Amino acid sequence: MSEQLSASITERLGATGTANALELRGVSKFFGALAAIEDISMTVRPGERRAVLGSNGAGKTTLFNCVTGDFPSSSGSIRFFGEDITAFPPHERIRRGLRRTYQISLLFTGLSVRDNVYLACTGVSRSRFSFLRPRRDDSLMASADNLVHVVHLDDARDTIVSELSYGQQRQLEIAMALAGAPRFILFDEPAAGLSPTERSELIEILLGLPGHMGFIIIEHDMDVALRVAQSVTMMHNGRVFKEGNPAEIEDDPEVQALYLGDGHG
Amino acid sequence: MIDPTQGGPAQGNPGQGRAAAGSPTDQRSWIERVPAGYWILGLILLIMPAVAGDFILYQIFGWSFILGIIALSLMFLAGYGGMVSLVQMTVAGLAGYMLAIFGVSAIDTISLGWPWYITIPLALIIAVAFGTLTGWLAVRTEGIYTIMITLAIASAFFYFTRQNYVIFNGFSGFNGVLPPNLFGVDWRAPAAFYYLTLFWAVLAYLVVLYISRAPFGLALQGVRDNPRRMAALGFNVTAHRVAAYSLAALLAAIGGILLTWQSAQISPGTAGIGPVIDILVIAVIGGLRHPIGPFIGAFVFVLLRTFALDALIAVGLSGERFQLLIGIGFLVIVFWSPDGLLGLWEKLKAARRKDPLLDRGGETPGGQR
């Protein structure tokens, strides 16, 4: 009995301590005969911040969908802090500390900013099935308010989401991804469509995240991507094309030919 | 006679569809938040037995409250969960059958005659289990299939009860199913039955209203609008939907027990295909966006059912044309006011509020999916 217990404790310690935050082995996703991503292998350490670059259709968002389980992957294995989550439904992955934002905002447009974040907080808490309304001193409500503050939306806290500006909706997306105790976040083009001021605000938010919180960011804007990321993965036609640190990638002639050259930068 | 539409939609948030109504963080105390219209309506309903006759109390109000509770369970699923279940009347019927089978009825060869404090909880538990199971089957497929699957299950129940004589006593069902003489009151006496059904109707209404703003209800509405996002927030979408079916089944089962007491009988026809569709008609006519809708719908339905006969004969049509009337009324509502009578009322109010200078209505109602 006690042996089992200690074994499971070591397992858990192993799961949180030494293992990689995210480990993909040969992950592929086919839509019919079409391979959206093929044989992706990638390792991200805890706390690491990685940028995924690549042209449209390179498979970046599909990669995210496979990791979070929005679409199950066709083959390969996905490990999250040492635990094999390949067969897990999305909510089980989220409850283990994985988070994501969506490229096209998927927000609850009829609810206020605070209620959106509150919903995100309940989703990863035990009270998600609660039939009781939150009290005034509810801890989830307090953490929701705090997250609203983190993404600089205090002034819009009680605004209905459909009335927010586009940039504010992007910020709200991030707040929702930060709910609970995330261990690793996938940001899907958070800067798309933002004004220069909003971009710098976004960079500030991303750089302000606690150091243990690793993330992968899909970003077309090299300025944003390379300022927040310590490492870069280039994807092309559904495969990993190059991996390296920002400087290497920026100087790589192949990458320049493929990506920077064709008018994206 | 009072018209509940007067009091009903006068509450809080006109035109605020979806999940927007009343934030869970509303700072006022709950008494302050109840609008005046509700107090007036409540008072009228409380003193009703002093002025209304037995027939009105028992047949009109009693029946309206009961059908309202069952339709409310559908409104909860359809309005908040986006799942149009046609199985609610069946759940109600099953609860009634369980009451008759475990409890006392005139068919003493089948009825076990157990006391009410065992029978009623047992009936509720079995009905909820059935509703949960149905929900589990129905949520395995996407949206619009629900209506097909639940209709098929509902008719299966109807045919089964009609064919099975060992447990369900076949075509004739059970009669003589009476409420217990609790506190020495004859609960089928008009005034007593009126208060009994009123109590459960109000309770069911308040529970649904409360839960709609509690985390469970909020999440249910989130699942309705955006299941993928909800899963990405850590919600188990399937479990949430099935749980909604369980809660709806509990409401429907309460309605079913009251319905059985009202007519003192339960038979396959109680949950036949006609009544199953009637519940949908009631909920849609009333409005699926707010829990008061089903009660308005039920009241209108019962009035029509009771008095349309005379009205039809007065204009030279056979009283049998009642179905035609209901069908056309239903079509008119679905065509011109997808939010039911409640939606019509809100449109009317919005039109009155229109600012002639800005030419803007109140808030725009959120579009139905």
Added chain:
Amino acid sequence: MSGFARRHPVWSVIIVIAVAVLLWMMFAIWPKWLTELIGSKKIFLNALFNGITLGGLYFLVASGFTLIFGLMRNVNLAHGSLYLLGGYIGYMFSDWTGYWLIAFPAAFILVGALGIALQFLVFRRMEGQDLRQTLVTIGISIVMADLMLWIWGGDFYNIAAPSWLSGPLETFFVTAVKSSGDLVFLKYPMVRVVIFAASVVIGVGIWLLLNRTRIGMLVRAGVDDRDMLQATGVRIQLVFLAVFAFGAGLAGIAGVVGGTFQSVAPGEDIRFLLASLVVVIVGGMGSIPGAAIGALIIGLAEQFGSVYAPTYAVVLTFLIMVLVLAFRPQGLMGRA
């Protein structure tokens, strides 16, 4: 087919064994113990053929339902009413003219025209609103049921089959051996055989139409991906209109068939609506082969159920539906 065998070896074996047993039961002269166990072979064969022919009728109704559903995501709960209307129209026309065959084009055209009117006046206005469309079909079925009751009353009508169809057909299935050694062959109503053959022809016709013609390709593309079809610039409204008319017309024809097999009466609309629902749920939504398989299964289950377990006949069909939903929610032939 071989793909199925490779993916599901166990199921393939079970299916092969079942078919073999069935064939043996159909063609062999039954040993005594089998007759003692489940009754005479004649009863079995009758149930089998009744089930298959009933399946043919169910297929006619359900194929229109599933086509409309697959393309437009419209659960047409007025489909049973279209069936019943077809029956009444068929009865009137065959009664007036004295020609049974007239009933079919009459029902197809008139009910198909009603389908066009419904699509044009009602469903086009609420495009993309699945739920509202379905609610409207409920309203329409309530109204139609009452109108038909008003016009034709509560009587049972039977569409008389012509004399060349009314006799029995001597089949080559041996039901028993007389003590003299003569073989007794099964006699089966000619009209059922002909109608079943006709539904097979119609089924194959639909399949060819869907798989070999341009409009069929459009419809199939639309079933797979409506947005894609819309994006290709096809006049999708015309395709919708054609499919709705065709599906409704099929329901009308099925009404004539049902009126000849059985009878035309109030309440049949709901019965056949439910049959279509169950067939389509079991077979797979939007799939024509699925409708065929589902119709066969449900027809057989109903007939065998009513012969061998009369109290639970109806429940058996629903039990099949529940099992399919539990283990294969997209239906036997449906895609996940």
